Amino acid sequence: MAGFRDLGFARVDTDRERRQGAPEAILAEGKAPEEIAAIARAMLDDGAASVLVTRADDDARAALRSVAPDALEDARARLAWVARDVPEACGLVTIVSGGTSDLPVVTEARVRAELLGTSVVVHQDAGVAGLHRLEPAIEDLERADCVVVVAGQDAALASVVGGLVAAPVIGVPTSIGYGAAFGGMTALLSMLCSCAAGVAVVNIDDGLGAGTIAARIARAAGGGA
Amino acid sequence: MAGFRDLGFARVDTDRERRQGAPEAILAEGKAPEEIAAIARAMLDDGAASVLVTRADDDARAALRSVAPDALEDARARLAWVARDVPEACGLVTIVSGGTSDLPVVTEARVRAELLGTSVVVHQDAGVAGLHRLEPAIEDLERADCVVVVAGQDAALASVVGGLVAAPVIGVPTSIGYGAAFGGMTALLSMLCSCAAGVAVVNIDDGLGAGTIAARIARAAGGGA
Amino acid sequence: MAGFRDLGFARVDTDRERRQGAPEAILAEGKAPEEIAAIARAMLDDGAASVLVTRADDDARAALRSVAPDALEDARARLAWVARDVPEACGLVTIVSGGTSDLPVVTEARVRAELLGTSVVVHQDAGVAGLHRLEPAIEDLERADCVVVVAGQDAALASVVGGLVAAPVIGVPTSIGYGAAFGGMTALLSMLCSCAAGVAVVNIDDGLGAGTIAARIARAAGGGA
Amino acid sequence: MAGFRDLGFARVDTDRERRQGAPEAILAEGKAPEEIAAIARAMLDDGAASVLVTRADDDARAALRSVAPDALEDARARLAWVARDVPEACGLVTIVSGGTSDLPVVTEARVRAELLGTSVVVHQDAGVAGLHRLEPAIEDLERADCVVVVAGQDAALASVVGGLVAAPVIGVPTSIGYGAAFGGMTALLSMLCSCAAGVAVVNIDDGLGAGTIAARIARAAGGGA
Amino acid sequence: MAGFRDLGFARVDTDRERRQGAPEAILAEGKAPEEIAAIARAMLDDGAASVLVTRADDDARAALRSVAPDALEDARARLAWVARDVPEACGLVTIVSGGTSDLPVVTEARVRAELLGTSVVVHQDAGVAGLHRLEPAIEDLERADCVVVVAGQDAALASVVGGLVAAPVIGVPTSIGYGAAFGGMTALLSMLCSCAAGVAVVNIDDGLGAGTIAARIARAAGGGA
Amino acid sequence: MAGFRDLGFARVDTDRERRQGAPEAILAEGKAPEEIAAIARAMLDDGAASVLVTRADDDARAALRSVAPDALEDARARLAWVARDVPEACGLVTIVSGGTSDLPVVTEARVRAELLGTSVVVHQDAGVAGLHRLEPAIEDLERADCVVVVAGQDAALASVVGGLVAAPVIGVPTSIGYGAAFGGMTALLSMLCSCAAGVAVVNIDDGLGAGTIAARIARAAGGGA
Amino acid sequence: MAGFRDLGFARVDTDRERRQGAPEAILAEGKAPEEIAAIARAMLDDGAASVLVTRADDDARAALRSVAPDALEDARARLAWVARDVPEACGLVTIVSGGTSDLPVVTEARVRAELLGTSVVVHQDAGVAGLHRLEPAIEDLERADCVVVVAGQDAALASVVGGLVAAPVIGVPTSIGYGAAFGGMTALLSMLCSCAAGVAVVNIDDGLGAGTIAARIARAAGGGA
């Protein structure tokens, strides 16, 4: 039993969901639409609970629809996805973002976490330059099983939130900002050096990674893993 | 109610343990021994469950012993700590490391996680260049509530473990290696780009941060938070 | 005897094949189509065994066809080539890649190695996040005279393969990945720091370089140099 | 009239205080004690209001005392200074720091600003991970003519303060922190990308520069320039 | 009293002008035109003295005009703004630039400072390679309450001006230049290392930040804060 | 006497040619065509010996022609220039380049040096990978008053030439190459670390700078300055 | 069958020699002398053909002697080794270095290659700034089965040699040089961008890695693998 499907150009890891509780996601960049369609079909044929295509332009999203008419999509977040057999939601993930422009990354994290079976609440534009805007989020931060902070520029929100909550905090640096923001490098370094112990970080703009680990943490805390 | 003790040179956040379940740790670098002793005394007077001094040279460790005769220490890991009222262990953290030289960072993560109230098992020197050496760790990886991977150089172990387990994985890049290892920068970047979704990363050699978030994740999963 | 052809804008090293067993390749970037055609014609007139144009857009590939109607091409890999007097294949090069998106680099390495007179087998999408997908490649890895690992992101595949095989391993970091992948820099550094001794690395996306050295190694091992 | 004293090895800009209101400071690093003494003597002979030696080890501080018995010093901040004709204090500079280890930089900024004729108040260890510790500083922040934020690691304090106050904010990144703090580079980039408009930044650990510009700002606002 | 308006996708900090004397600016990048219009409308409804949209392409500028027919704009500087209740000008800001290509950044700084209630004079193209071109600016530099230096490449103008004037100097590195200018990084580092004490620096091309802090400094010095 | 022409948006340094023997060059990037035309006209009205516009697209080159019908141009090198009163040639500059793709930079250096009054000979595509191709250049290298080496990638040609000739050597790193060439950074660093003492380097792709200093050196050596 | 020896602090990969033809090497940095001795003893007990300790200070070398009285050592290269059952030499490795200071790295590569069963000849100080010094090496370069180039600074020797020989070339950048040599980074980048196709590179100062892959290549070419 190989545990994968060999499509020639790709070896689809159909065993991953069984092994790790989360199906492989399809990164659209660098793949032809036919390849995306073929991978999605292989996953669905093998009974994947969900399929998620990231960094997906119009053609990539159409490719998913061509094999799954029930596919949903979000153009701004460059996402397309199919929800077939999503586990019942268990555990709460609270996502806070620093600014309006972080929305696509927030969406990627939210959709992934929901597809893996958690509840998600979102508070946007709660940047540190006006701390009072964080107040409406406090209650949702305190009852969260996992908190995701999405922020660019100096990413100071990660430390502020990281100093407030008892739940694990996952930081997602975003490529927002110009000049010395260096495409998210500054936000990344800043989060890694957070003065609040207990913050862990994923790659720049990596909503997928944040959604994946947050769902794992929240479901286990909620008794669902 | 201020929620902190003002020592003049420092404002000790004595409220943090109540707020976040984990007391402040004392980074010894840049502090005089008297300062370390004073901060530790303030924390113990306020009923801290534990006190942990990191990056502690001989003088720094002696400073802790001077205010807490029951202090323990580990010279190679540059650690000193006092365990006064540690919560009953709940949840399991499994730590795997890539090489023998990662030991000090492993120790820092292990001690912190234990002081916060988790069980910890350690598998050292399971580097990817001889994958069969990872086999004895498989069972402990599968039953873990949180996995911590400590590795330097190319840190490939993070992706290998990240592709095997269902638990959340926290990566700790270490400054081990020479030349293009660039003091841990390569291991850090490598872990951030892990091809296994669901790996989150802390700062280079940051055993403290890894132990903190791992304990939060494991305790909640174990029903203990 | 000059050992080169002076075209004014270029001095074509027609002696290189005699001297080193491999003709010069033509990097299309920064050259006008007429220049590419003139260089290719000079090489063919001097009896080059093969001509290979890399980073070739539509015009560059057409330029080669204009002087060699028997030219072949691969648009996705941006390659065009002519095989006139290729040495009989001798020695085996096995190429493994981490993901579907590495295909263009795999193709560049494969074509170059074949033009220099080796047999090549390819295993794609054998990334470390699902190690079982590497199993079908094991036999070809063990019988190879030289192994080429093509991988982006954290390039962990290089260490895994480098710890398994007895043949020399050449790593090719690719520019695949986003955020902290930094256009292949992370994969490059990671491969250089591989914990498996005996891995050597070429430039980012440099299929040409990998194919060249792999063919030299494999042909000599196969008794053909 | 040259406007400087030529000592052969140095041309002391004795005109600077008249021109810019602040005498030249003496960076001790790279200078022999005799050179430091000679420069200080030339400044005092020309009627400098004050002399400040920075990055001064024991020998450098002794060199200043040898020409000015009224010299003061601070070993931890590596400073020595003479106050001869300091202008009456005018305007208020409030300095806040993120942690205990930032003390030497705080001291350098405070001494310089005082020597140039301002009042200075200091609030130390008000890091973002425990925001309530900033509360005692609020009143001094609101009445300040210029605010200086001294912080290392992620330097998130700059944005928090920068979003609260109406006065100009000068950030001083410090080299505190390990791993991805990269000797203050992360704090520097973070402050430059502060989401609070109106924060300007000086070099890493540059208390001197911060004290200089802060004094100019505060004195003018206080009606004293 | 929340102190902000919650538009769902954004929480507009309508309290900022009262708190800090300067309304929030709208960074157009990453925002849809409807979002820009909605934020501008919320600010104007709340009585903002001015609205400024930066990095604004044609659509973004049209969005502002759609809610404020009295909006002005500058296409080359990618700016649009509305002046409703600008404070009477108080204090003088003098801006000098190194070259003709720095104009857009100069404009952004000038407009922002004027909207916050200062007088501004501009001297362009006074680069160090022909120092005599700086002479016509001397008088305006000497009477300024705050000086802004806008320069790319080696940004040497910051040190030259910083060594001449008694007022605080704010440097704005620009992304002008090629090769080793590295998109403004060199100018940024150069300004941070200025041999003239008392220069503080904002982000690359950050005319907004420079205009904000310069206006604060100048108004206070002019008796107007 | 100002020594410059103030056009409002620019202060043209018309004194520079008298002062330094070389008129200002006009960098087209970031300037409007009208601005280029106005600057060129001011220079010609003041009797400039030549005008050179670099990084000039079609519009920029047309702008020069509109004020100087005798303008010449080279589209591939993005240059336009007018030669009005060029000094009689004196001294010899020999330019060697590593590859065909370095041609635009070679042209920029050659035109500038000729406009300043030197003879120039060029040897292209003499890269180190086939050292015999350098032989035809030896005689021109030995009789040169100044040598300019234009090379990308590893720029090894600078050391080879730098170890052969007695004349001063100016290196120009080019942005040719992919992957770890990092837009010319590698060639720049390599030339700076040349094991041949006596090589000095200008900015990446900076043919203008190389042509300027080479002409000064060669004219003086030829007795012409 | 585990295939390794578990010493608690280390899992010695005693299967590696069987699997890959080369025993594990012991990196002394970060290991206590007792640990080095224990690992060496385990390897010898399992019948390792050789044991090599790298980056070994006095204590580390003494540790090896304590378990193997027949150990040899080289203090300058910080090496100690035991040769027990070295395979008969097969194939030729030719090492050339750029300068006298590269000797320790040359030695590390030579000893490793000899312990794995090859003949090695060395030509030192053949730097490019005096190319005639390479002539005595030509014959050994032409008859080599694998060439290793050890060079720091601009590492131009790699391209010169890479353009001459038909054998595979392995480059070892060294940390020799100051200033912009950046601890070997410049040499590393330069070798990766070599204009000679067919050069592959190992980590900075990594004589061990170069010796390992060179021996594999040479033995196979010599008919010995």
Next chain:
Amino acid sequence: MAGFRDLGFARVDTDRERRQGAPEAILAEGKAPEEIAAIARAMLDDGAASVLVTRADDDARAALRSVAPDALEDARARLAWVARDVPEACGLVTIVSGGTSDLPVVTEARVRAELLGTSVVVHQDAGVAGLHRLEPAIEDLERADCVVVVAGQDAALASVVGGLVAAPVIGVPTSIGYGAAFGGMTALLSMLCSCAAGVAVVNIDDGLGAGTIAARIARAAGGGA
């Protein structure tokens, strides 16, 4: 005729002085005292006009004295040298430095240029923050055949001087400065981006390289080459 002396560990390029007019210099770092002595003896035996040892600690300088009792030295500049048959001085090199701490690099450049047969005048501490200090140097700058600018931090002096003089300008960035000076990197980048065309740059702290090329330029201009 080999043109070099083979000492086993080194191949001394005794032909270099004949070929290039300047003998090889001996970089002491990484060489044993005996090696330095042997190389110096070989050079002197072959009739070198001078021998110069750079980066020379006490032992290295003693090594030169042991073979040449007439050796001179400068401990602060870490130099030792022997002048045997120095050509009559021809041409003038003017060196200006930005600060007192640049002295060792100034000395290295001065000694080298004098040994190669030029006159040298030095103006120290003429930094841009007090431009009037440059005035005493103007005359020597105008009559120079080559100007060398030695400066750290922002190295703005290179552009100021580069905009004043008609002679070729060679910049030497120094590692002086802290924080964002990054060991001379900022000064290096700044000089490369100088807004004054005609400045060429050598490696950080590379007085030797600057002295070499400056002497070549000045001697030729003075009619002496």
